[in-house]
Amino acid sequence: xxxxxxxxxxxxxxxxxxxxxxxxxxxxxxxxxxxxxxxxxxxxxxxxxxxxxxxxxxxxxxxxxxxxxxxxxxxxxxxxxxxxxxxxxxxxxxxxxxxxxxxxxxxxxxxxxxxxxxxxxxxxxxxxxxxxxxxxxxxxxxxxxxxxxxxxxxxxxxxxxxxxxxxxxxxxxxxxxxxxxxxxxxxxxxxxxxxxxxxxxxxxxxxxxxxxxxxxxxxxxxxxxxxxxxxxxxxxxxxxxxxxxxxxxxxxxxxxxxxxxxxxxxxxxxxxxxxxxxxxxxxxxxxxxxxxxxxxxxxxxxxxxxxxxxxxxxxxxxxxx
Amino acid sequence: xxxxxxxxxxxxxxxxxxxxxxxxxxxxxxxxxxxxxxxxxxxxxxxxxxxxxxxxxxxxxxxxxxxxxxxxxxxxxxxxxxxxxxxxxxxxxxxxxxxxxxxxxxxxxxxxxxxxxxxxxxxxxxxxxxxxxxxxxxxxxxxxxxxxxxxxxxxxxxxxxxxxxxxxxxxxxxxxxxxxxxxxxxxxxxxxxxxxxxxxxxxxxxxxxxxxxxxxxxxxxxxxxxxxxxxxxxxxxxxxxxxxxxxxxxxxxxxxxxxxxxxxxxxxxxxxxxxxxxxxxxxxxxxxxxxxxxxxxxxxxxxxxxxxxxxxxxxxxxxxx
Numbered sequence: 102x103x104x105x106x107x108x109x110x111x112x113x114x115x116x117x118x119x120x121x122x123x124x125x126x127x128x129x130x131x132x133x134x135x136x137x138x139x140x141x142x143x144x145x146x147x148x149x150x151x152x153x154x155x156x157x158x159x160x161x162x163x164x165x166x167x168x169x170x171x172x173x174x175x176x177x178x179x180x181x182x183x184x185x186x187x188x189x190x191x192x193x194x195x196x197x198x199x200x201x202x203x204x205x206x207x208x209x210x211x212x213x214x215x216x217x218x219x220x221x222x223x224x225x226x227x228x229x230x231x232x233x234x235x236x237x238x239x240x241x242x243x244x245x246x247x248x249x250x251x252x253x254x255x256x257x258x259x260x261x262x263x264x265x266x267x268x269x270x271x272x273x274x275x276x277x278x279x280x281x282x283x284x285x286x287x288x289x290x291x292x293x294x295x296x297x298x299x300x301x302x303x304x305x306x307x308x309x310x311x312x313x314x315x316x317x318x319x320x321x322x323x324x325x326x327x328x329x330x331x332x333x334x335x336x337x338x339x340x341x342x343x344x345x346x347x348x349x350x351x352x353x354x355x356x357x358x359x360x361x362x363x364x365x366x367x368x369x370x371x372x373x374x375x376x377x378x379x380x381x382x383x384x385x386x387x388x389x390x391x392x393x394x395x396x397x398x399x400x401x402x403x404x405x406x407x408x409x410x411x412x413x414x415x416x417x418x419x420x421x422x
Numbered sequence: 423x424x425x426x427x428x429x430x431x432x433x434x435x436x437x438x439x440x441x442x443x444x445x446x447x448x449x450x451x452x453x454x455x456x457x458x459x460x461x462x463x464x465x466x467x468x469x470x471x472x473x474x475x476x477x478x479x480x481x482x483x484x485x486x487x488x489x490x491x492x493x494x495x496x497x498x499x500x501x502x503x504x505x506x507x508x509x510x511x512x513x514x515x516x517x518x519x520x521x522x523x524x525x526x527x528x529x530x531x532x533x534x535x536x537x538x539x540x541x542x543x544x545x546x547x548x549x550x551x552x553x554x555x556x557x558x559x560x561x562x563x564x565x566x567x568x569x570x571x572x573x574x575x576x577x578x579x580x581x582x583x584x585x586x587x588x589x590x591x592x593x594x595x596x597x598x599x600x601x602x603x604x605x606x607x608x609x610x611x612x613x614x615x616x617x618x619x620x621x622x623x624x625x626x627x628x629x630x631x632x633x634x635x636x637x638x639x640x641x642x643x644x645x646x647x648x649x650x651x652x653x654x655x656x657x658x659x660x661x662x663x664x665x666x667x668x669x670x671x672x673x674x675x676x677x678x679x680x681x682x683x684x685x686x687x688x689x690x691x692x693x694x695x696x697x698x699x700x701x702x703x704x705x706x707x708x709x710x711x712x713x714x715x716x717x718x719x720x721x722x723x724x725x726x727x728x729x730x731x732x733x734x735x736x737x738x739x740x741x742x743x
Contacts, residue, residue: 127646128569129498129630130465130559135456143540144451145556147509149547177450188468188554219464226470228549233509235466235556238451248449309450325448 120217150229160202176298180238251307251369267360291364323400471550481523493614501559572690588681612685644721
């Protein structure tokens with residue numbers, strides 16, 4: 102009795118990625134002995150073709166983006182990665198070269214971030230490629246960074262630069278010039294801030310990753326922490342490419358703050374922690390910028406220019422529906 | 423700043439299902455303290471509209487089937503459920519009543535099986551509804567039932583009845599008569615054999631759940647355990663409905679053994695364990711039947727009639743590709 106094609110597919114593309122606990126992806130489930138005395142951190146993200154990635158994106162970056170958006174959730178909690186499970190829904194006439202590239206991207210990032218696949222499922226679909234990844238990480242019990250620990254008066258910080266992912270999507274669609282494909286690369290290959298997240302444990306009072314636009318995500322942090330947020334327009338860190346785009350789109354800042362796909366860390370900390378934050382971020386090799394502060398009151402997010410005048414944000418951020 | 427519609431969707435349909443460790447589904451990830459001294463068991467299954475369920479299936483059963491197929495994987499490992507993460511890809515113009523029904527089904531089965539949602543993601547798709555569920559369970563370290571521990575000479579057993587799921591799909595398509603909707607119910611609402619799986623720990627030498635057809639799944643067990651399998655045609659347990667169908671389709675047994683969607687437990691045990699297996703199964707309220715045995719040699723699966731003559735199986739089982 103020969104095996105049906107999906108087992109050949111799993112054998113060829115996913116078995117080489119398996120963690121020892123995955124039992125060679127040949128059993129009903131994987132086994133994992135959690136690190137003793139640690140708390141587990143669990144997140145799941147889905148990605149759909151032509152919603153989260155483009156059909157002509159290099160397949161290597163699709164696998165890596167899927168893994169990295171989940172790693173970014175671990176980073177936001179201050180967690181270290183343990184492993185992941187993956188489900189893949191593919192058209193029946195799927196392109197084997199695409200799948201090989203997708204798996205090669207996962208293999209690359211498994212090495213870079215030190216985790217492996219624990220299990221999953223491969224099924225057919227009549228629609229676009231549909232991917233789902235569940236990630237497991239761990240923290241010392243009770244130390245996970247959450248969204249609800251910040252308070253009015255504290256500073257707001259963000260890592261890296263904001264707006265590149267949104268511009269990168271436009272660049273991939275030919276709507277924004279992108280010399281050297283820097284912006285496209287930021288859209289296709291986010292950089293999970295794992296080292297920074299772990300360095301912020303015990304220092305940041307709240308943290309989250311910016312995936313749906315800085316303004317909207319800050320709104321979530323404000324709601325969870327029961328305060329308002331004020332962003333200083335000229336403190337938001339921009340890449341050279343985004344700064345250049347902004348010079349030709351003088352009213353474009355709100356677009357950069359509501360566009361999504363940044364996968365930077367947004368966090369809050371008391372003003373007195375600023376020097377230590379700068380020191381630890383430097384040790385991680387990750388740039389951080391103080392972009393505003395939290396105020397008492399409703400969980401509204403306000404953007405202010407250098408003179409203190411409010412800049413309207415328009416839409417809040419990305420929504421699927 | 424108002425929240426975009428997907429947060430309203432999560433708030434309305436999924437937040438009531440959340441485990442305390444899910445942090446109210448309002449953070450980047452969930453926190454879970456694993457039961458001390460236990461090994462984790464992890465599985466993920468995907469379901470796609472019109473591949474794994476039909477557009478006009480009651481939405482309650484879709485959510486329950488998704489959860490139950492994953493619970494069946496835990497059952498096959500002898501594990502107890504802990505919690506789950508869920509990703510849902512929905513068309514932009516999704517039907518709110520469908521989603522409410524889907525969530526109500528999950529709520530029902532959360533109560534029945536004692537677990538809750540830990541996290542997930544809700545995204546849009548241009549294709550069919552696409553679901554993915556990752557389940558976590560636990561076992562005493564080193565005791566999980568696996569596929570690779572059986573040996574030639576041992577008996578093969580199966581729980582419940584075989585072939586109802588495949589006939590149920592045909593009944594849903596109007597191809598098979600189904601008085602009382604018994605077969606459709608077996609297709610839409612599998613019964614994960616959790617109590618039996620846990621009762622078999624230390625007794626069964628190998629186990630798995632039957633999801634892609636008994637013949638094909640037995641082939642997996644045989645390959646993992648490096649032996650062949652012989653099924654006795656007249657020992658395969660059939661429901662009254664399947665037996666009735668078989669009377670009007672005298673050559674139909676192979677169809678019942680290769681059709682998929684059974685979600686029964688297939689397991690192996692030494693002949694000397696038979697009485698204890700019967701005793702424990704009885705205590706669980708789950709019927710079990712001895713359906714054959716394992717033989718030395720290649721991992722081939724042979725079906726034999728009462729006189730010992732081979733019945734050709736035709737195709738081995740369900741394949742997506």
